[in-house]
Amino acid sequence: MNSMISVRGVSKHYETARGLVRSLENVSLEVEQGEFITLVGPSGCGKSTMLNLMAGLLEPTSGEVLVDGKVVTGPGPDRGVIFQQYALFPWLTALQNVEFGLRLQHMKKTERRELAQHYLDLVGLGEFAHALPKELSGGMKQRCAIARAYAVQPSTLLMDEPFGALDALTRVNMQENLLETWQQERRTAVFITHDVDEAVFLATRVVVMSPRPGRISEIIDVPLAYPRTEEMRLSPEFAELRARVWRGVHHHAEEDAA
Amino acid sequence: MTDIKAQMEAVSISDGSRAPGAARPKSQGKRGRDKPLTWLYVTTLVLGIAIWWLGALLGNNVLAPTPPQVVESFIEGFSDGSLLMNTWASVQRVLIGFVLGVAVAIPAGFLMGWYRWARGLLEPWVQFFRTVPPLALIPLVIVFLGIGEPAKIFVIFLAAFLSSVLATFQGVRNVDVTLINAARVLGAGDGTIFVKVVIPASLPFIFVGTRVALGAAWATVVASELIAAAFGLGRMMQSASQFLDTPRIVVGIIMIGLLGFVMDRLLLLLERKLTGWQETR
Numbered sequence: 001m002n003s004m005i006s007v008r009g010v011s012k013h014y015e016t017a018r019g020l021v022r023s024l025e026n027v028s029l030e031v032e033q034g035e036f037i038t039l040v041g042p043s044g045c046g047k048s049t050m051l052n053l054m055a056g057l058l059e060p061t062s063g064e065v066l067v068d069g070k071v072v073t074g075p076g077p078d079r080g081v082i083f084q085q086y087a088l089f090p091w092l093t094a095l096q097n098v099e100f101g102l103r104l105q106h107m108k109k110t111e112r113r114e115l116a117q118h119y120l121d122l123v124g125l126g127e128f129a130h131a132l133p134k135e136l137s138g139g140m141k142q143r144c145a146i147a148r149a150y151a152v153q154p155s156t157l158l159m160d161e162p163f164g165a166l167d168a169l170t171r172v173n174m175q176e177n178l179l180e181t182w183q184q185e186r187r188t189a190v191f192i193t194h195d196v197d198e199a200v201f202l203a204t205r206v207v208v209m210s211p212r213p214g215r216i217s218e219i220i221d222v223p224l225a226y227p228r229t230e231e232m233r234l235s236p237e238f239a240e241l242r243a244r245v246w247r248g249v250h251h252h253a254e255e256d257a258a
Numbered sequence: 259m260t261d262i263k264a265q266m267e268a269v270s271i272s273d274g275s276r277a278p279g280a281a282r283p284k285s286q287g288k289r290g291r292d293k294p295l296t297w298l299y300v301t302t303l304v305l306g307i308a309i310w311w312l313g314a315l316l317g318n319n320v321l322a323p324t325p326p327q328v329v330e331s332f333i334e335g336f337s338d339g340s341l342l343m344n345t346w347a348s349v350q351r352v353l354i355g356f357v358l359g360v361a362v363a364i365p366a367g368f369l370m371g372w373y374r375w376a377r378g379l380l381e382p383w384v385q386f387f388r389t390v391p392p393l394a395l396i397p398l399v400i401v402f403l404g405i406g407e408p409a410k411i412f413v414i415f416l417a418a419f420l421s422s423v424l425a426t427f428q429g430v431r432n433v434d435v436t437l438i439n440a441a442r443v444l445g446a447g448d449g450t451i452f453v454k455v456v457i458p459a460s461l462p463f464i465f466v467g468t469r470v471a472l473g474a475a476w477a478t479v480v481a482s483e484l485i486a487a488a489f490g491l492g493r494m495m496q497s498a499s500q501f502l503d504t505p506r507i508v509v510g511i512i513m514i515g516l517l518g519f520v521m522d523r524l525l526l527l528l529e530r531k532l533t534g535w536q537e538t539r
């Protein structure tokens with residue numbers, strides 16, 4: 001199969017007052033078309049750095065990142081990004097937010113409206129099309145951000161802890177909602193999380209990272225079928241996988257503390 | 259920088275509105291507190307006038323103006339048209355100087371915030387002149403612009419410009435990087451980001467700066483009319499002072515206070531309308 005994202009021997013270093021910070025050190029990863037990758041690991045292990053490199057918001061110190069066979073030189077509408085802080089434009093309504101990317105593609109007004117409304121419906125925000133972000137709850141804001149990223153129909157979705165600020169119940173709903181949308185359109189997805197349960201529930205593969213220097217320590221396949229259900233979360237298979245991911249994260253976190 | 263912050267806070271405290279990002283009173287609590295406040299406003303006004311009156315009557319300074327004398331002076335000023343003429347002259351100067359100042363300051367502030375070279379070129383001058391009161395420049399301004407209208411307007415322009423340029427600059431610097439990144443990943447280029455993200459995102463700061471600039475313009479107009487003005491509230495007060503006509507001076511003070519207040523409220527209304535999208539945290 002074809003690699004959608006190729007990270008090839010990538011390092012990202014920062015010169016700081018306290019010396020050189022090696023956020024990523026010689027990291028390689030192949031993500032196939034249609035895969036759902038989750039990135040887990042202790043804080044500061046370079047997850048966001050990796051995602052931002054894929055998004056084209058950062059440049060690698062060495063190595064290269066390819067998306068769809070082309071070297072990434074900057075951000076582009078082929079890669080949708082969903083940020084932890086929602087990043088909705090507060091002066092635009094939900095609908096106008098979703099339309100933002102479509103407008104940049106010079107889509108006609110009626111067509112644009114329709115498509116934006118379609119994606120708002122898809123994330124269950126159809127009735128809040130004309131609400132301002134300040135009138136939406138955290139979960140609604142995040143769904144709006146998802147609709148905005150989806151509307152430009154990127155081949156890849158990059159998500160940096162998008163559900164980090166949500167309560168447990170909303171979070172579970174959002175996970176199901178996200179998987180549903182992902183399955184319908186089958187895009188490639190890279191998703192950062194701190195939550196081991198979430199990492200396993202969403203992923204085709206869980207990538208475990210460890211810090212100082214940031215690197216990939218383990219990649220765990222998740223051979224569970226889609227659609228994933230709440231019952232699956234309770235299955236022994238799921239528990240087993242969760243334990244493996246947890247050990248992976250914990251082990252390296254401990255190693256780091258020692 | 260700390261100074262502009264302090265100015266912003268001063269503005270926000272004085273009228274109950276808030277600096278960008280600062281907490282705004284919840285609308286719920288507001289309703290409960292608004293009504294008694296209206297009565298307190300009336301009470302303090304009546305009380306203030308009463309104390310002034312008593313003070314004027316009890317003190318044995320013949321020049322101390324009493325409220326009826328001031329009202330009389332008001333009526334006199336209105337009926338002979340001099341008050342309106344003077345007011346109009348000052349308002350005109352304030353408006354021209356203020357509008358020009360803000361109109362130049364906003365693009366300049368944007369340039370400073372967006373381009374490093376613009377910041378490098380402009381910031382030293384702005385920082386330097388900010389510490390010099392515009393009034394201190396009057397003698398020099400007279401040398402270059404003479405004693406006519408341009409000199410007066412220039413001083414007001416400078417005061418408005420200096421108050422507003424740094425606020426705009428700060429606004430641009432404070433635009434959330436995630437919003438810019440969000441636009442970039444949706445396919446926006448630099449120009450689009452500037453128009454669609456940076457400008458709206460810095461509006462709250464710009465408004466704070468604009469209101470400070472209006473205050474500065476009024477503060478400067480009276481003094482600017484010391485430069486051989488034929489008309490103007492400052493001029494009126496100055497000549498009243500020469501004739502020991504103290505009620506007239508109070509009339510001038512009241513007019514300046516009222517006009518400044520009304521213009522500030524108009525700006526506040528516009529601000530509420532254009533930046534109502536702000537999160538109420």
Ligand SMILES: Nc1ncnc2c1ncn2[C@@H]1O[C@H](COP(=O)(O)OP(=O)(O)OP(=O)(O)O)[C@@H](O)[C@H]1O
Nearest residue numbers: 014016021022023042043044045046047048049050
């Ligand atoms: N601009 C920067 N300058 C210096 N160091 C940086 C910079 N950005 C990131 N780093 C460092 O790189 C390392 C990895 O950061 P990154 O944000 O990728 O971590 P993360 O895995 O996303 O952490 P978290 O889970 O807390 O979000 C950290 O040690 C961080 O201090």
Ligand SMILES: [Mg+2]
Nearest residue numbers: 047048049160
């Ligand atoms: Mg991070």
